[in-house]
Amino acid sequence: MKLMNERPYSDPEVAARKLVELAKGVEAVQAGRIHIERINSPFLSKSGCNATGAEFGAGIKYAIKNGWMELHESGTYVRLLSPGDNQMSR
Numbered sequence: 001m002k003l004m005n006e007r008p009y010s011d012p013e014v015a016a017r018k019l020v021e022l023a024k025g026v027e028a029v030q031a032g033r034i035h036i037e038r039i040n041s042p043f044l045s046k047s048g049c050n051a052t053g054a055e056f057g058a059g060i061k062y063a064i065k066n067g068w069m070e071l072h073e074s075g076t077y078v079r080l081l082s083p084g085d086n087q088m089s090r
Contacts, residue, residue, distance in 0.1 A: 009043075009051040015059025018049060020068050023080050033077040 009015040022039040029035070042048035043056055051059075060078070063069045069078045 007052075007055065009049060009055040009059065012055075012058040012062035015043075015051065015055050016062035016066070016068060018051075019043060019056070019059045019063055020080065023069065023078060028079075029077075032079045033072065034079065036071075036076055036078055039078065 009018060019039055022042055023034050026034050026038045040056060043051050043059075044053065060069075060071065064071055067081055069080050071078050
């Protein structure tokens with residue numbers, strides 16, 4: 001018997017892939033920067049992915065660790081890395 005529903009973004013890799021997908025759909029500002037709230041909001045909203053803050057954090061960390069995106073030191077921007085620079089295409 002399951003007491004809780006499975007959370008689709010509880011796996012950091014799945015969360016990271018969804019965050020990259022969301023980031024690809026956002027028009028970047030200068031130098032390829034994407035405001036973090038442009039991916040945070042649809043990922044966390046009830047009408048979007050309905051994920052948790054912990055799932056968002058784990059997804060961002062996974063994407064950074066695997067070279068799919070980089071986070072600006074201020075924490076307000078992310079930048080997608082080109083497919084040749086990372087392992088996203090596998």
